[in-house]
Amino acid sequence: MSLLKVESLSKSFTSGGMWSGKRKVTHAVNDVSFEVAKGETLAIVGESGSGKSTTARLVMRLLEADAGRITLLGEDVSQLKGSALRRKRRHMQMVFQDPFASLNPRMKIADSVGEGLRVHAPELNSKQRRAKVAGILEQCGMDDSVLDRYPHQFSGGQRQRIGIARALAVSPELLVLDEPVSALDVSVQAQILNLLSDLQKEHELAYLFISHDLSVVRHVADRVAVMFAGRIVEQGDVQDVYVRPKHPYTRELLDARPVGHPSQRHAAGDEIVRSDEGVADAGCPFRLRCPFARSDCETFDARLSGGEHRIACLHPL
Amino acid sequence: MLKIEHLSLAIPAPGGDRQAVSDVSLTLAPGHVLGLVGESGCGKTLTAQAILRLGESQGIVRTAGRVLLDDADVFGMPEPELRTVRGGRISMIFQEPMTALNPVFSIGAQLTEVIRLHLDLTRPAAEERAIGLLADVGLQDGAGLLRQYPDSLSGGMRQRVLIAMAMAADPDYIIADEPTTALDVSVQKRIIDLLRGLQEKRGLGMLLVTHDFGLVAELCDEVAVMYAGHIVERGPVADIFDKPAHPYTRALMHCRPEADGRHKRLPAISGQVPSPGKWPEGCRFAARCPLAAIECSTPVREDAWQEGRHLARCVKVMEVLKDEKLEAFL
Ligand SMILES: Nc1ncnc2c1ncn2[C@@H]1O[C@H](COP(=O)(O)OP(=O)(O)OP(=O)(O)O)[C@@H](O)[C@H]1O
Ligand SMILES: Nc1ncnc2c1ncn2[C@@H]1O[C@H](COP(=O)(O)OP(=O)(O)OP(=O)(O)O)[C@@H](O)[C@H]1O
Ligand SMILES: [Mg+2]
Ligand SMILES: [Mg+2]
Numbered sequence: 001m002s003l004l005k006v007e008s009l010s011k012s013f014t015s016g017g018m019w020s021g022k023r024k025v026t027h028a029v030n031d032v033s034f035e036v037a038k039g040e041t042l043a044i045v046g047e048s049g050s051g052k053s054t055t056a057r058l059v060m061r062l063l064e065a066d067a068g069r070i071t072l073l074g075e076d077v078s079q080l081k082g083s084a085l086r087r088k089r090r091h092m093q094m095v096f097q098d099p100f101a102s103l104n105p106r107m108k109i110a111d112s113v114g115e116g117l118r119v120h121a122p123e124l125n126s127k128q129r130r131a132k133v134a135g136i137l138e139q140c141g142m143d144d145s146v147l148d149r150y151p152h153q154f155s156g157g158q159r160q161r162i163g164i165a166r167a168l169a170v171s172p173e174l175l176v177l178d179e180p181v182s183a184l185d186v187s188v189q190a191q192i193l194n195l196l197s198d199l200q201k202e203h204e205l206a207y208l209f210i211s212h213d214l215s216v217v218r219h220v221a222d223r224v225a226v227m228f229a230g231r232i233v234e235q236g237d238v239q240d241v242y243v244r245p246k247h248p249y250t251r252e253l254l255d256a257r258p259v260g261h262p263s264q265r266h267a268a269g270d271e272i273v274r275s276d277e278g279v280a281d282a283g284c285p286f287r288l289r290c291p292f293a294r295s296d297c298e299t300f301d302a303r304l305s306g307g308e309h310r311i312a313c314l315h316p317l
Numbered sequence: 318m319l320k321i322e323h324l325s326l327a328i329p330a331p332g333g334d335r336q337a338v339s340d341v342s343l344t345l346a347p348g349h350v351l352g353l354v355g356e357s358g359c360g361k362t363l364t365a366q367a368i369l370r371l372g373e374s375q376g377i378v379r380t381a382g383r384v385l386l387d388d389a390d391v392f393g394m395p396e397p398e399l400r401t402v403r404g405g406r407i408s409m410i411f412q413e414p415m416t417a418l419n420p421v422f423s424i425g426a427q428l429t430e431v432i433r434l435h436l437d438l439t440r441p442a443a444e445e446r447a448i449g450l451l452a453d454v455g456l457q458d459g460a461g462l463l464r465q466y467p468d469s470l471s472g473g474m475r476q477r478v479l480i481a482m483a484m485a486a487d488p489d490y491i492i493a494d495e496p497t498t499a500l501d502v503s504v505q506k507r508i509i510d511l512l513r514g515l516q517e518k519r520g521l522g523m524l525l526v527t528h529d530f531g532l533v534a535e536l537c538d539e540v541a542v543m544y545a546g547h548i549v550e551r552g553p554v555a556d557i558f559d560k561p562a563h564p565y566t567r568a569l570m571h572c573r574p575e576a577d578g579r580h581k582r583l584p585a586i587s588g589q590v591p592s593p594g595k596w597p598e599g600c601r602f603a604a605r606c607p608l609a610a611i612e613c614s615t616p617v618r619e620d621a622w623q624e625g626r627h628l629a630r631c632v633k634v635m636e637v638l639k640d641e642k643l644e645a646f647l
């Protein structure tokens with residue numbers, strides 16, 4: 001049994017609205033399905049606006065889906081509300097790109113990190129809670145001098161450690177991490193990635209890891225789902241997808257990675273003429289940018305198919 | 318030539334000014350790209366902005382050194398001359414593309430204003446030039462774009478508009494402060510291609526501020542590595558990649574996840590950059606360096622180790638070079 005199972009999740013947003021006249025519907029997440037097993041890392045990659053954060057917020061039930069089902073530990077949680085939903089939240093917690101946004105600036109670190117324990121472990125008295133918080137912070141590489149300080153007194157990397165500690169406090173099985181290292185410089189990024197890997201081993205945590213950095217994803221993930229325009233276009237074992245990408249979009253993403261040495265420099269391309277945008281409304285969403293697109297792509301329903309390594313493409317590489 | 322010579326800068330602080338950049342020397346030649354790398358808080362932005370004296374409005378003062386543009390000291394320039402240099406001969410692409418454009422003015426208004434400030438053109442001629450500049454940065458429907466407002470553009474498009482704006486007066490030098498950090502990989506790749514194309518075609522000199530060695534590998538001819546307010550290593554890009562001499566440079570290069578290093582521990586550098594005012598007397602990296610010894614507690618010269626144009630501010634370079642991967646970090 002998988003820990004988390006997501007089936008045909010969809011969400012669209014309408015912008016524009018009554019006064020401006022031109023209403024625009026964005027299919028932010030479109031028929032998305034995946035599973036995450038205990039102790040495993042599934043990464044979601046894709047360009048800006050592809051729907052990664054919306055997927056995360058739907059899974060966390062911070063946002064109501066238009067359609068689809070979310071099953072956590074065998075129980076359908078898509079319809080849960082109120083206290084039933086709060087109880088389930090103990091099993092999955094979220095870490096944000098900017099932990100500052102998720103920490104109350106007027107609350108001491110001890111109270112921020114211990115907040116979840118008040119709800120999920122009401123049997124602890126305040127002294128026990130403080131001891132537990134100190135223990136979790138220590139696992140995250142911070143000593144107990146931080147307990148009585150406020151968020152603004154910490155650097156980005158330290159705040160991210162605190163954000164992780166806060167999520168871990170209630171002993172969840174799953175962490176949903178939305179770009180947890182994107183705002184950090186390389187050295188701090190390395191510290192946080194090492195921390196996440198230690199914590200995963202120690203607690204058999206599962207991660208839904210969202211990132212647009214393909215090197216980071218290759219480093220942390222077991223499996224990867226590539227999103228484009230609200231859909232998963234390719235999904236499989238990280239090694240398979242990186243070594244033998246089958247979807248032209250995945251290839252484009254992989255080719256765009258910066259090189260490791262000046263001697264491998266990309267030749268100055270003439271691709272710059274292509275637009276940043278260009279998502280087809282019907283058929284395969286990538287066909288306008290795809291070098292292999294043919295006429296049948298205009299009517300393709302862009303559904304994933306295949307076994308372990310699945311793609312949504314009529315003319316795979 | 319654009320030269321920074323022995324530049325020191327101080328930032329205002331309650332207990333008196335604090336030294337934030339010390340004794341930085343860099344040379345930027347036309348047609349060359351110089352990378353300035355280092356962790357957050359090392360002083361990269363302060364240094365880059367000092368070239369155009371942009372920190373002065375925030376109370377940042379030059380305490381020593383000069384910035385020479387073809388032998389004229391930027392710090393000695395009268396205000397009108399400085400204004401023609403800013404955006405005219407030297408232009409800047411800022412770290413945050415979201416805040417660098419004014420949301421209440423159209424793209425056209427902002428772009429033609431910069432053009433007309435530096436070039437003697439009529440409004441229609443300036444608009445025509447604007448459309449040409451937008452095409453150069455890969456934005457095709459220039460005429461339509463001029464009427465749009467920053468809010469309706471994606472991050473990648475905004476960054477292109479800023480590059481077009483920086484190119485408006487055909488400058489000789491561009492200072493790009495983390496031009497792609499806020500962008501995803503596909504857009505980043507296109508912006509890099511674009512910068513490289515412009516730089517080669519027009520013989521621009523470029524200072525690229527970044528903490529990403531991938532970007533350095535893609536774009537730079539020369540590299541300077543900054544740590545706690547000063548340069549700890551510099552040299553031609555191939556030398557820096559093939560033979561990084563300062564332990565800090567090595568550490569910074571190795572902490573990026575590698576292609577085949579799945580699930581391996583990353584060689585993170587423990588601790589953090591000391592902030593201005595808290596620098597030790599000797600090597601500023603010593604507290605985080607696995608090779609630190611007693612001889613590191615006295616000040617280290619920038620050319621403590623030198624091989625051709627490759628310099629390192631470290632007395633332990635022989636030991637560093639012996640240890641290919643610097644196992645001490647792993
Ligand atoms: N609350 C909202 N109202 C309207 N549109 C929204 C809302 N949230 C997201 N969207 C739109 O949904 C799409 C997907 O957004 P999402 O934030 O999920 O992308 P992302 O993949 O996380 O991008 P990034 O890498 O930039 O964080 C985008 O087109 C976005 O503009
Ligand atoms: N206007 C200012 N007032 C006070 N301190 C400042 C000011 N600007 C920068 N500093 C401090 O000076 C140091 C260097 O800052 P700088 O912005 O140059 O770093 P950076 O290398 O560009 O870092 P990043 O990679 O985060 O952009 C930091 O400790 C910073 O807090
Ligand atoms: Mg997002
Ligand atoms: Mg900076």
